[in-house]
Amino acid sequence: MACESSTLMHLPSEILLQVFQHVDHKDLINLSFVSSLFHSVAADDSLWKTQCDKCFLLQECPEESSWKELFVKYYGNYGDVLGVYQKIRTAWNKIMGYLKKYDKVITGSLLPPATEEQLREAENKLGCRFPDDMRCSLKIYNGQKQGAGPGLLGCIAISTHFRSEKLLDCKTIAENFSVTDDAPLPGCTPITYCCMTQRCQLMSFRDEFGIPNGQIFFPCADEDSKDDDLDAFICGNNYTEWLEELAEIMDKEIFYRIRGCHFRFLDVPDCVSVTRGMFTVKAGSCFMPDLSTVHPPSFFYVYRITMKMHDDAPVYESCQLVSRYWSITDMDGNEEIVEGPGVVGENPVLIPGEEYSWESGTTFPTTYGNMKGYFTMTSLNKDTEFRIECPVFHMKCQPYETSAQRKERVEERKKNL
Numbered sequence: 001m002a003c004e005s006s007t008l009m010h011l012p013s014e015i016l017l018q019v020f021q022h023v024d025h026k027d028l029i030n031l032s033f034v035s036s037l038f039h040s041v042a043a044d045d046s047l048w049k050t051q052c053d054k055c056f057l058l059q060e061c062p063e064e065s066s067w068k069e070l071f072v073k074y075y076g077n078y079g080d081v082l083g084v085y086q087k088i089r090t091a092w093n094k095i096m097g098y099l100k101k102y103d104k105v106i107t108g109s110l111l112p113p114a115t116e117e118q119l120r121e122a123e124n125k126l127g128c129r130f131p132d133d134m135r136c137s138l139k140i141y142n143g144q145k146q147g148a149g150p151g152l153l154g155c156i157a158i159s160t161h162f163r164s165e166k167l168l169d170c171k172t173i174a175e176n177f178s179v180t181d182d183a184p185l186p187g188c189t190p191i192t193y194c195c196m197t198q199r200c201q202l203m204s205f206r207d208e209f210g211i212p213n214g215q216i217f218f219p220c221a222d223e224d225s226k227d228d229d230l231d232a233f234i235c236g237n238n239y240t241e242w243l244e245e246l247a248e249i250m251d252k253e254i255f256y257r258i259r260g261c262h263f264r265f266l267d268v269p270d271c272v273s274v275t276r277g278m279f280t281v282k283a284g285s286c287f288m289p290d291l292s293t294v295h296p297p298s299f300f301y302v303y304r305i306t307m308k309m310h311d312d313a314p315v316y317e318s319c320q321l322v323s324r325y326w327s328i329t330d331m332d333g334n335e336e337i338v339e340g341p342g343v344v345g346e347n348p349v350l351i352p353g354e355e356y357s358w359e360s361g362t363t364f365p366t367t368y369g370n371m372k373g374y375f376t377m378t379s380l381n382k383d384t385e386f387r388i389e390c391p392v393f394h395m396k397c398q399p400y401e402t403s404a405q406r407k408e409r410v411e412e413r414k415k416n417l
Contacts, residue, residue: 013037017046021047024054028051048071049061051067052070052071056078057090058070058074077139080132084132085136088140091243094248105149105260109149110144113142118170119135122171122173123174126174126177133239134203137239138169138170142169150261151165151167152166152167153166153167153264154261155262161291163194163290164261165192166194168191172193184228185209185211187206187208189205190203201216201217204217209410211401211406214237215236216239217235218398222403223293233397235398253267254266258357264286265284267282271283271391272391275389279313279388281388281389282308285304287397288300288301292397296365297366298365299369301362303371305360305390306357307355309353316382319350319378319379321346322341322385323341324342324343325338328370362395368397370392370393371395372393375387
């Protein structure tokens, strides 16, 4: 080592600067203590520009600051979560790119970063430290303002049910932590909340109660059990996975946008049918864990259908919906036929450029099912009937774990202690 340092000592500072570009921030700091020459080279701001990009994805520096000062500031804020920072920041960058383009209301509802004092106070109540990825996220945005207004997790609606979950702040997360053995889901706490349904997604902080540490899930009642057992639809195996999935959907802009808000229907490009070259039907669906149960098996989905008559279609082809026909098939191949007048109690009229959308729901006894069908239309001018086809759309529930699986895991843990 001494020989290597001695050799490097004889290199000109311009060459040392190139060598130092390839070390990490810790080595750069250590090198600055070797000699006055190394100290001088290690202080070069171009090196800290590289470190700002490598560690914190920073590519712009305020005029009043140097790159080294910017690095020190960010390291002071995020140095303890540096191992997960890039993934969490990248996810938030995607989310904010979407929100700034489409949803300033949600942007304005995000709370400022949690301070170290706020995090430590919350962690004292939890009795443990937040996982690094969650801690990092809270240091970027400390949840959302609660109450009315759209939630970051997106909306979903049918006539009798509306859900829009918001992120919770670190204080609320800690205050709702269940620690007693007789709690329905001990070791877990909510990280989202919908004020309309009063339902939330929970996260496990202590795996000794049978739910893997870090898992995020929707609880649901086990109605076949005599006890107050709860099954769980899994939303993510850890906070990073959960946040990245949301960010990816928002970045690809495949959420439906309805009345200025993003809804959790996914815009699947091939789930479209065109009839007679002038009528388009698009379908999207969303699994509803808060309206589903594992025992008995009842998996609920909301779907949204959008019909449109093309702008350049002839006016004389204008028509009105008379009836609907659905073929609903579960994973076991059981088919149910549903026919009836209109859709959601209405008989919409389509004219060139006109679009009509509606939401409805269906339940399957299996974890997968699909729907397809058609709509019978009557021409306004010719008094003739024809069909507009609806594409097949697929519905699959989230993975789940049962209360029995959780109990087995607890018993296995006890045996291994």
